[in-house]
Amino acid sequence: MIDAKRRILLKGSLAAGTVGVAVGAGLLSPSLVLASWNEAAFQAKDLPTALQSLMGSDAAETNDAIKIKAPDIAENGAVVPVTVETDMEGVKSIAIVADANQTPLIASFDLGDSAVPFVSTRIKMAKTSNVVAVVQTGDKLYSNAKEVKVTIGGCGG
Amino acid sequence: MSDIKIRAKLKDGETEVKCLMSHPMETGLRKDSKTGELVPAHFIQEVVCKSKDQVVMTANWSGGVSKNPYLAFKFKGGEVGDPIEITWTDNMGETQNAADKIT
Numbered sequence: 124m125i126d127a128k129r130r131i132l133l134k135g136s137l138a139a140g141t142v143g144v145a146v147g148a149g150l151l152s153p154s155l156v157l158a159s160w161n162e163a164a165f166q167a168k169d170l171p172t173a174l175q176s177l178m179g180s181d182a183a184e185t186n187d188a189i190k191i192k193a194p195d196i197a198e199n200g201a202v203v204p205v206t207v208e209t210d211m212e213g214v215k216s217i218a219i220v221a222d223a224n225q226t227p228l229i230a231s232f233d234l235g236d237s238a239v240p241f242v243s244t245r246i247k248m249a250k251t252s253n254v255v256a257v258v259q260t261g262d263k264l265y266s267n268a269k270e271v272k273v274t275i276g277g278c279g280g
Numbered sequence: 281m282s283d284i285k286i287r288a289k290l291k292d293g294e295t296e297v298k299c300l301m302s303h304p305m306e307t308g309l310r311k312d313s314k315t316g317e318l319v320p321a322h323f324i325q326e327v328v329c330k331s332k333d334q335v336v337m338t339a340n341w342s343g344g345v346s347k348n349p350y351l352a353f354k355f356k357g358g359e360v361g362d363p364i365e366i367t368w369t370d371n372m373g374e375t376q377n378a379a380d381k382i383t
Contacts, residue, residue: 229344243352
């Protein structure tokens, strides 16, 4: 089953030329299943591009009402606990971004009507950088950032 | 067998759901230390959290989320005994599902 998929994928990659090279190099990950998964946003190499494709705009206003809880110094970049919380009204989605990662956008959370704007997870960070939280309310974007110093690289595993 | 651990607790009118999933979360950028070859990307792309068949939250992830992902979120309107259901789907098309009740 997986083998068959891989075969199709390989064929597809070769046919797609440069895209195929990118897939082979692991720069692009094959998205086989989810139509809703925003491939362009998650593979964007910088924050504005990612925001543009994820939320339709990269004009995020800095807002201190967004609270980011993350360690000042992360001993292990592979596991950095991050909590994003805000008391703003009408939050539709929250995105977590590690600025210096190869693909900065790490996660986006679409909140249902009953959800409280609070999410907590653990992320990988390639090196010391800002952790940026972007909150979408209505049509507007707000962001806040917190620097996390990483002493051991995350992406090397 | 499901590898998702869920704990949902009602406190002050808000339900806090914490869950742990078991997944390698390979970015596709890491090299195998023995063969030097890239480890293929294998990560959870979507996590859907439902309570009483209502979607409370959908998380879209990249490989930047740590191995064996932890996720916590809160929502209002839950009551003790209400079901919580969590489903993830990864980029290989695998999916896993688990359910628990609010305590």
